[in-house]
Amino acid sequence: MADASIVLENINVDFPIYSGGGRSLKKTLVAIGTGGRINRGGGRVSVEALREVSFTLEHGDRLGLIGHNGAGKTTLLRVMAGVYEPTAGLVRVQGRISTIFDFTLGLDFDATGYENIALQGMLLGLSKHDIASLVDDIAAFTDLGGYLDMPIRTYSAGMLTRLAFAVATAIDPEILLMDEWIAAGDAEFFHRAEARLHALVERAGILVLASHNLDLIRRYCNKVLWLEHGRLKAIGEVEEVFQAAGLAEPPTAAGRLGVAGG
Numbered sequence: 001m002a003d004a005s006i007v008l009e010n011i012n013v014d015f016p017i018y019s020g021g022g023r024s025l026k027k028t029l030v031a032i033g034t035g036g037r038i039n040r041g042g043g044r045v046s047v048e049a050l051r052e053v054s055f056t057l058e059h060g061d062r063l064g065l066i067g068h069n070g071a072g073k074t075t076l077l078r079v080m081a082g083v084y085e086p087t088a089g090l091v092r093v094q095g096r097i098s099t100i101f102d103f104t105l106g107l108d109f110d111a112t113g114y115e116n117i118a119l120q121g122m123l124l125g126l127s128k129h130d131i132a133s134l135v136d137d138i139a140a141f142t143d144l145g146g147y148l149d150m151p152i153r154t155y156s157a158g159m160l161t162r163l164a165f166a167v168a169t170a171i172d173p174e175i176l177l178m179d180e181w182i183a184a185g186d187a188e189f190f191h192r193a194e195a196r197l198h199a200l201v202e203r204a205g206i207l208v209l210a211s212h213n214l215d216l217i218r219r220y221c222n223k224v225l226w227l228e229h230g231r232l233k234a235i236g237e238v239e240e241v242f243q244a245a246g247l248a249e250p251p252t253a254a255g256r257l258g259v260a261g262g
Contacts, residue, residue, distance in 0.1 A: 002094060003058065003059035003094075003095075003205060004058075004059050004094055004095030004174035004175050004205035004206050005056070005057065005058050005059070005092070005093075005094045005095065005206075006056070006057040006080055006092070006093050006094075006175065006206060006208075007056045007057075007090070007091070007092040007093075008053055008054055008055055008056075008079070008080070008089065008090070008091055009054050009089055009090040009091075010052050010053075010054055010088065010089040010090070011050055011052070011053040011054070011076075011079060011086045011088070011089035011090075011091065012048070012050060012051055012052065012053075012086060012087045012088040012089055013048075013049040013050040013072075013075055013079060013084060013086055013087055013230075014046045014047065014048055014049065014087045015046060015047045015049055016045070016046045017045040017046060017047060048229075048230050049072055049075045049230050050072050050075055050076060050079070050086075050230045050231075051230050051231050052089075052231065052232075053072075053076065053089075053227075053230075053231070053232045054089075054232070055225060055232070055235055057206050057208070058206070059205045059206065060205070060206075060222075061206050061207070061222065061223065062201075062206075062207040062209070062220055062221040062222045062223070063206075063207065063208045063209070063221060063223050063224070063225055064209050064210075064211065064217035064220075064221035064223070064224045064225070064238065065077070065208065065209065065210035065211070065224075065225050065227065066210075066211075066212075066214075066217070066224055066225070066226050066227070066241070066242075066245060066247070067226060067227035067228055068228070071227040071228055071229065071230070072227045072229075072230040072231075073179070073210035073227055074101065074179055074210065075230075076210075076227065077099070077101055077177050077178075077179055077208065077210055078101075079091060080093060080097075080175075080177055080208065081097055081099050081177055082097075093175065095173075095174030095175045095205060095206070096124075096125060096171075096173055096174045096175065097173060097174070097175045097176075097177060098124065098168055098169075098171060098173030098175070098176050098177070098200075098204075099168070099177045099178075100165070100168050100169075100176070100177070100178045100179070100197075101177065101178060101179030101180075101210075102179075103160065103161055103164035103165060103168070104160060104164065106119065106120060106123045107119075107120070107152060107160070107164065108152075109151065109152055109153040110151055110153060111151065111152065112148065112149055112150060112151055112152070113142070113144060113147060113148035113149070113150065113152055113155075113163055114135070114139075114148050114149065116152055116163065116167075117131070117134075117135055117138050117139070117148075117163070117167055118131050118135075120164070120167040120168075121134065121167065121170075124167075124168075124171060126171065134170045134171070137170060138166045138167055138170050139166075141162075141166040141170075141192070141196070142159075142162045142163050142166045143162070143189070144159060144162060144163065147159065148163075158189075162189065165193060169196050169197060169200050172200075172203050172204075173200070173203075173204050173205075174204065174205040174206065175204065175205060175206045175208075176200065176201060176204035176206070176207050176208070177208050178207070178208070178209045178210065178211075179210045180210065180211050180212075180213075181194075181197070181209075181211060181213065181216055201220055207220065207221070209221060214242060214247060217238065218238060221238060222237075222238065223235065223236060223237060223238065223241075224236065224237070224238050224241035224242065225241070226241050226244065226245045233245070
């Protein structure tokens, strides 16, 4: 199989706001998680979540996404994952994707833990044989025991995180998309989860990690993309983009930095 790749060409994402006044507008903006530009015209209100974003990622790329809250990082991840369809532009993704940004997506709260393992596995594109071969590992990692035979509506938030995280990290993705690093559960589970996630990142062909933690990006990424109000401000080597964004001291060695217009 060919190496994984992601190509985005002139991506625009607009969210129409059907009730643009007062609290309803604010609530909608919070729900879609964007601080993009608000357009009012022609009797309609919309939010420009992403505007003319273009870049290419190839096997071996580890891209950190930075920007203020609402800059468009989560929207961009969801475009790459196929959750959001761009208003304009072209998205080409080659390779199996695993996402770690919305653990409850696709869960059936009336089904048992075991049934949800099978359901999530199918959503990840696994065959029944593949799922069956992974069930024991997933069940052991969750440490949920008999709860796996119970409907997950009886689970606490921490138990849901354990289940969904165990499934999401059970496969070897060619493309791993993450919105922040996991920080859930008790200390023992956190350390086990961190080790499992580190191994997963090492095996992935492409990593895209959105985070406000600069040290985390330094640790795992070899390039950074800086978003501001839905526009790509810069993409390039880690320290150089940090410097351009005013987040770090100038790097000791010069290098090339790709700076986008706007």
